[in-house]
Amino acid sequence: MKTKEVCSHCGHEFPRTELTEFDGEFLCPACLETETSVCEDCGRRIWNDNNEGSGDLILCGSCYERNYVHCSRCGRLLHENNAFYFGDDDEPYCESCHDMLDSRIIHEYSYRPAPNFYGNGPRFFGVELEIDEGGEYESKAKKLLNVANRDTENIYIKHDGSLDEGLELVTHPMSLEYQLTKMPWVEVMAEAVRQGYRSHQANTCGLHVHVSREAFGAFAVEQDSAIARVLFFVERHWNELLKFSRRTQRQLERWAARYGYKDHPTEMMEHVKKGRCNRYTCVNLTNEDTIEFRIFRGTLKYNTLIATLQMVNRICDVAICMSDDELRAMSWSEFVSGVTEPELIQYLKERRLYLNEPVAVSEEV
Ligand SMILES: [Zn+2]
Ligand SMILES: [Zn+2]
Ligand SMILES: [Zn+2]
Ligand SMILES: [Zn+2]
Structure with missing residues (x-):
């Protein structure tokens, strides 16, 4: 019986027990370490290429979709709970970009703050x-x-x-x-x-x-x-x-x-x-x-x-x-x-x- 197997990534031979099966491939410990990571939210292993998070926070696609966004201005990765919005606009911002844009005197054309209603409605x-x-x-x-x-x-x-x-x-x-x-x-x-x-x-x-x-x-x-x-x-x-x-x-x-x-x-x-x-x-x-x-x-x-x-x-x-x-x-x-x-x-x-x-x-x- 064959006791050695080839790492599908680097092509070197390893004892069968040292290889980890992932995504239909067998990876040696070194390749497993360099080519894949574990999603920090759900614990699922993913290829590094599929990391939707950042270098500091590894995220699989579905965890990213569910809970994260990127700041529309600086591109920083944000948990949905830490994202800021202007009114009902759906562009997310990090706190510092939001503060910066909010305190601006001349806003961008698309700026829409949450409305303040003055006087009696409903005809505003x-x-x-x-x-x-x-x-x-x-x-x-x-x-x-x-x-x-x-x-x-x-x-x-x-x-x-x-x-x-x-x-x-x-x-x-x-x-x-x-x-x-x-x-x-x-x-x-x-x-x-x-x-x-x-x-x-x-x-x-x-x-x-x-x-x-x-x-x-x-x-x-x-x-x-x-x-x-x-x-x-x-x-x-x-x-x-x-x-x-x-x-x-x-x-x-x-x-x-x-x-x-x-x-x-x-x-x-x-x-x-x-x-x-x-x-x-x-x-x-x-x-x-x-x-x-x-x-x-x-x-x-x-x-x-x-x-x-x-x-x-x-x-x-x-x-x-x-x-x-x-x-x-x-x-x-x-x-x-x-x-x-x-x-x-x-x-x-x-x-x-x-x-x-x-x-x-x-x-x-
Ligand atoms: Zn390998
Ligand atoms: Zn995940
Ligand atoms: Zn930002
Ligand atoms: Zn108009």
Whole structure:
């Protein structure tokens, strides 16, 4: 009987008893030592090439999958319990990278912190205001944050690739009441202008308004039917809203394209759901928790910002309260005749979307 056997790895002969069978091969003690390791979580032996952990922590594939991640920034191996995340974003970070990114003044475009909700729900408004021409400087961003967040963390600031020398100011979700009375927009806008930023005049800037989906109903079905009426309203009154938005046709095509008019809200929704689902649409539906009105051009004029929020609020009102047929029957002048907010009336007059009364207009910033 043969008492010696060949190590399948190095090819040397060894007494049979000294070889270890692993993964269908017979390995000598030296090869076993150099070519394989034991997973520190489950104790299973693996080839070194299959180590999904690090030099310090050997892990088999399934243990890695189950309990570990790598930091998205520095690549360090982390136990899931020690991983940090931003809001519901699924990129994991180690504690020090998370702290570093979190304390940054100008965040990356993908930055999404856990939302702070201000005021009474469920209709929350999140504003994204792009400002340009003042530079992408941390020192300037810091000054804006000091003004905006003097009482609490109202906003954060992000890099935006569509701007030349600018910043994107993003508010946490806020009730309309809070946006109007607690959020220090007057001071923030004045500070931005003082620092050399422009928004409307820069030509590159948008003003996006997110509204929580929950504002449209507790259940997805209700939400969908009200959101269908939002889309219908926007398409039905496209010419008026184009004027309201202060955008050029070109800007809208690029950043906030139309879906195309359909004669009934339900048809509208079917049409939209069948179509392309990118976010560069007039009302972006690709976010899980909000719908985003993207048609408006940026502004650093306080009355225009407030009027825009009031307009979005009004559109939500009619979409929620009216039936499909009532909404179809409503003309633009009937819609604006229901407006009572002074800022919105002023702005509608400025844009000649109200009544034909002459009105004194101050310049857009
Ligand atoms: Zn060997
Ligand atoms: Zn394992
Ligand atoms: Zn890290
Ligand atoms: Zn946006």
